[in-house]
Amino acid sequence: MKNGFAIFFAAFVVLGGSWCAFVLAPELQLGGAKQTSVLNSSEVYPIQRSGDATLGLQIYRANGCAACHTEQVQQDDVGCDMMLTSVGKNTNAVHEAYQSYFNTILREHLVGPRVVDSIDRIATNRGPWPGKLPVRILAPVDKFFADLEADKIAAAGGKIEIQIVALGPDIARGWGLRHSVAEDFLYDYPVQPGSLRAGPDLAGVGAWMPDLNSQLMHLYAPRSVVKDSVMPPFRFLFEIKKIGDAPSPDALNLRKEFAPPAGYEVVPKPEAKELAAYLLSLHADVPLYDAPFTSLSASTNAPANKP
């Protein structure tokens, strides 16, 4: 062969180069991913799945759930939410500090749409503070201007707490509180991020649909839980049995139009329970260093939902 060495060398460079780019580089970048700590907490994330949920991941895979569902929340931007926590003695001064600042600078620098819950109440009520504190006065803005505004209001005697919120259509839909990061997939094998959304994103489904019975009912008859669902029912994961001496404790509590004929009950097979356990284990909703945010419940000191 005339140019044997040149062809070999060219092929080597091309294949070696793509191996470096598609195998070596991701391995160097993410191969060392391990559990991280949750921001402002002594807890670690993610936690290894239970055995049921680990089996459920394979059911998720076998039924092609990833063909219609993604597990990755996208985030467009990040902004600061401002909560007025105290107005001090001089409500008027706080109001004026806010109003002048808003009219001159902030109006130009809002990130995303303007959301003002109660500033009108500040505007109309001179005198003692009428409503409950803390109250969200303007959201969301760029960090630099949020800090400036906090200084302004602090100078007027009020107090502002700045919260960091992730922004984007996925987050507005309630699918998560932040974008997905590599740690979310640490215990997934295989990783199934999905690419098509015929249904909602499931990265945080364990957080926004935390009830096991709803999950099972949704698998058996999607429209019994979500009215306009286009998801096909997965009835082969369930068993329709004649009720014996007593109804089974696992039987689904379905509405009339979805229920089996009288004398029969719908009981989930182990596969259905495992799949539901997997779905409940999808909890990508904690703040991490790579995806910081401050949850609203922590700063308003509302009762924590999770132990």
Add this chain to the structure above:
Amino acid sequence: MSDEKKSCSASPNAEPAAERSHLPMWILALTFVLLYLGAVFFDHHGGWFDREVYSPYASAEELDAWQPKFGAAALLAQGRVLYEKNCGICHGNDGLGKPGQFPPLAGSEWVNAKGVRRLEQIPLQGLNGPIEVKGQALNFPSGMVAIGTAMADADLAAVLTYIRSAWGNQAGEVMADDVKAARAAAGAHPQPLSGDQLAKMPE
């Protein structure tokens, strides 16, 4: 097109041959300009392949600047979680304890003391009854274990801050440095305190 015609008409029987021509300089220049602009864009937005930097953050520094600074409210939330995990079983999530067995923390004079040095020693050394809390005599012969020895300084400080702020308690914050000092004072092998010993300690 016209060149082709010309060469054909010049000698119709000649073998057609490709000629080498120079790469136009403007393509070369444009390529370098685009490469340069791409490199500048990557430098500003790419995060340099840092595995912790995702869009919308452009660099590790920017991500660092966006890390939330947690205020007192978040410290309380953390303290609440730790309290309900470790302490609430006996003292109750409402801080009322159990009459005759576990002392209440809500409104307790031991918790609401001005200083925190005495209070810090209880989770670090443990406590054996009898002890008087809110005018009520309690005896718990099995005692309270030194549950704070296994907790980080910041965590124990958060718990103590929480019990001094929750359920109507109005005492101040406990700093992690205080806990560190108290841990050193408690020693490596603390013995459970008795109520009398505790009463003799400075606040």
